């Protein structure tokens with residue numbers, strides 16, 4: 437499995453249940469990287485999507501501890517074991533963790549590739565991921581050109597697990 441996330445200079449990724457900023461180039465990149473795949477998210481991230489609806493064109497797998505939780509067009513799993521069983525039905529590079537902080541921090545080190553958009557700004561945040569540059573087993577294998585939107589600079593990176 438892989439993951440995709442946009443983080444600021446402090447590895448902040450969200451505030452009050454929402455993203456820190458909206459960058460249309462990053463949303464387009466997210467769509468390209470996830471389309472046709474299985475996307476795995478926490479229940480709170482699903483509910484933060486427009487209309488609380490799953491992402492079209494992708495298999496939406498949602499993690500919640502609530503045994504009664506139901507959502508149309510979503511596959512619901514209740515723990516990491518159920519998640520792993522479901523993910524095993526897809527090719528390893530066909531599963532993308534898409535948030536939020538709880539999911540990233542639980543599953544980051546099980547990912548083969550981390551697709552990280554580094555936003556070169558500092559926002560007020562209440563949700564963070566681990567600093568990928570301090571994970572000993574991961575190395576940057578690709579980075580994009582610098583991007584800029586309404587004065588905000590950002591760049592796409594792929595980290596790969598070496599071991």
Ligand SMILES: NC(=O)c1ccc[n+]([C@@H]2O[C@H](COP(=O)([O-])OP(=O)(O)OC[C@H]3O[C@@H](n4cnc5c(N)ncnc54)[C@H](OP(=O)(O)O)[C@@H]3O)[C@@H](O)[C@H]2O)c1
Nearest residue numbers: 441442450453454455478479480481500501535536537538
């Ligand atoms: N910058 C980005 O790229 C990005 C991407 C996505 C999200 N975000 C941000 O991340 C923030 C949300 O993160 P979050 O950590 O609050 O929420 P989250 O990870 O989306 O969802 C957390 C919920 O997932 C379920 N869950 C997590 N681990 C579980 C496990 N092992 N077993 C069963 N259920 C489990 C629980 O649901 P129940 O409470 O229902 O049991 C838990 O409350 C928001 O600010 C959002 O905008 C940022």
